[in-house]
Amino acid sequence: MIGKHYIAGQWTGSDKTFLSAPAQGPAQEFCVGTPDLVEAACSAAEAAFDAYARTSAETRAGFLNAIADEIEARAEEITETGSRETGLPEARLQGERGRTTGQLRLFADHILKGDYLDRRHDPALPDRQPLPRPDLRMIQRPIGPVAVFGASNFPLAFSVAGGDTASALAAGCPVVVKGHSAHPGTSEIVARAIEAATLACGMPSGVFSLIQGGRRDVGTALVTHPLIRAVGFTGSLAGGRALFDLCAARPDPIPFFGELGSVNPMFILPGALSAKSAALAEGWAASLTMGAGQFCTNPGVAVLPAGPDATGFADAATKALSATMAQVMLTDGIAQAYHDGCDRMGQGDHVQGLLVSSRQSREAAPSLFRTTGAAFLDNPNLQHEVFGPLGLIVEVDGAGQMKQIAAGLEGQLTCTLHMDDADTETARALLPILERKAGRILFNGFPTGVEVCDSMVHGGPYPASTNFGHTSVGTLSIRRWLRPVCYQDLPATLSPHLMG
Secondary structure, eight states: OOSEEEEEEEEEESOOEEEOOSSOOOOOOOOOOHHHHHHHHHHHHHHHHHHTTTHHHHHHHHHHHHHHHHHHTTTTHHHHHHHHHHHHHHHHHHHHHHHHHHHHHHHHHHHHOOOOOOOOOOOOTTTOOOSOOOOOEEEEEEOOEEEOOOSSTTTTSTTTTHHHHHHHHTOOOOOOOOOOTTTTHHHHHHHHHHHHHHHTOOOOGEEEEEEEEHHHHHHHHHOTTTOEEEEEESSOOOHHHHHHHHHHHSSSOOOOOEEEOOOOOOEEHHHHHHHHHHHHHHHHHHHHHHGGGOOOOOOOOEEEOOOOHHHHHHHHHHHHHHHOOOEEEEEHHHHHHHHHHHHHHHSSSOOOOOOOOBTTTEOOOOOOEEHHHHHHHOOGGGSOOOOEEEEEEEEEEEHHHHHHHHHHHEEEEEEEEOOOOGGHHHHHHHHHHHHTEEEEESSSSSSSSOOOSTTTTOOTTTBBBBHHHHSSGGGGGGGGGGGEEEESOOOTTHHHHHOO
């Protein structure tokens, strides 16, 4: 490991260092980020912007594909280092690497089509009365340098070369990444891949920078730097909200595109529950424990009608979760927060612990609780995300109370309806409510796993995300880093350059 920051084409050290905290193997030393390094990285990004923003879609597509190639060339090193740092199994990291390179190639293909530019042209009407109309052309243009915060739970797909970086580079925006201290070695390897692609494609040196480690002053310096024009973030509600407030308080407020988490409730309607309660419980348990529950789309709450079928569902879920082994969590802090969340859940009024995991240091075993619809409505704390394999069954007194719960939800990344033909009218009544609550609505499925494609929406009303009009996954995410510009009576000599 170099153990340094990558800024303006150079590996740069700093006076202080920190030790990584790997799930296994020896710790390694990395330089600590500073506000001075943020200044250098942002200045380099701004210096690179004009040239990079004017590159052709073909040039940027080649750059994105080159980054993907360089990541794949380091596949074994990434898997070994990522698994050691995070405790994630090799198969998970291999799949995530494929998603990461797939995102890069998806955006390369997307910008070649040109649809993302949303070109519009209203030709001049010189003879129009009482006033002529000028020639008007509109196109989306890149906004400037973008700051990206690496996520703890996705060391590849939401990190250094993840979706935020891929979409920003595709749009024509240089990127400054604040790496997550949970996986600094993985971040460095990916940064070396981007370095190799930058050199091979002849890109400006400031088109990408990585700053490792650092305390809050580094994040604060990054989001408040006057040259940064937007921020991409995936992480906790508390951390994201603090950065969001800083962006809003700037003399020149900038957009903060934060994905902050969700409980992703499932509504299991009576017909579906009666027909397949055990199968639904087993599917929920598998989704709930995937990756130790460390997915932002983890379905933490199951809302269903009280009665014998609900009891059967709870029994089957308890059995399935009891058979699941404890898993290593991404960091000691995440494990501690999970255990604390389990403790708080168990202390809630009218909450029954069906399966309560014991504290096992950095490992987490599943926990399952049950409550009533009335208690869930009365206690907002039951609606807060516990990051990890914790499930809450909410038994309601009928369709009316189920609608009450849906209407009272905060913004979510996903909501799910499990239904069969007999449940159509109940689902029809719930759907307009859920459309206002979530960015993605699933039917008879489980939300863990986010397809990367044109139609995906990974976002939702606050607090699921800080901007409900956008997504952090899928090709639509490129719109976060673009703004419309209208050109009036654009000379023909400039048109190919700007509108190409």
